[in-house]
Amino acid sequence: MPDVQAIIADDHPLFRSALKQAAAQAMGEHPVLEASDLDELFIALAQHREIELVFLDLTIPGAKGVEGLARLRNQYPDILVIMVSANEQPKIIEQAMALGASAYIPKSSSLDVISEAIAQVIEGENWLPPQTDICTDDDSEQAQFARNLEKLTPQQYRVLSMIADGMLNKQIAYAMSIQETTIKQHVSAILKKLNVYNRTQAGILFNQMATVAEGDES
Structure with missing residues (x-):
């Protein structure tokens, strides 16, 4: 092993x-x-x-x-x-x-x-519980979004998480101690890498990942 x-x-x-x-x-x-x-x-x-x-x-x-x-x-x-x-x-x-x-x-x-x-x-394989019934379509919206997320730099990922929290560029710039123009550049790059139309769509898709059904007792 x-x-x-x-x-x-x-x-x-x-x-x-x-x-x-x-x-x-x-x-x-x-x-x-x-x-x-x-x-x-x-x-x-x-x-x-x-x-x-x-x-x-x-x-x-x-x-x-x-x-x-x-x-x-x-x-x-x-x-x-x-x-x-x-x-x-x-x-x-x-x-x-x-x-x-x-x-x-x-x-x-x-x-x-x-x-x-x-x-x-x-050994390089994936593993799922027996009889797990899930969609493994690599072309699903979730799979595409996941692949695109990996294209972001860590700083761009942080900006995206704050966009998803509803923060404005000015607020994000203050939180990260950088210029607002730099945030605007990050946002443009994020939208391009994620292949989404606007920051609202990016935030919605990102927040969908945080959905955990009620009753999880982990």
């Missing part, structure tokens, strides 16, 4: 412990780092460039549904991401896979199933 460095980003200590046990079965006794929120995850990734695999809880503090995954994929496109969640709704799984996750593991899965999923991802 390849030597893979990994980190578990989940705010539940008991599940992190169980996931480390499953990872050990699939990856051997390589050290697995832990993070309890999205900020801790990005700090760890900046400090440990050797990390190749992230286990990401869908509703970890700091994330807005699969927006956390989109941000991770934007900044670290070469890192493999395994989503873990108590939410097993096909639409959410479809969004996660469209945004570049390599697997989606329900928290109800046994350790053996989780280990199998990890091993499959490490």
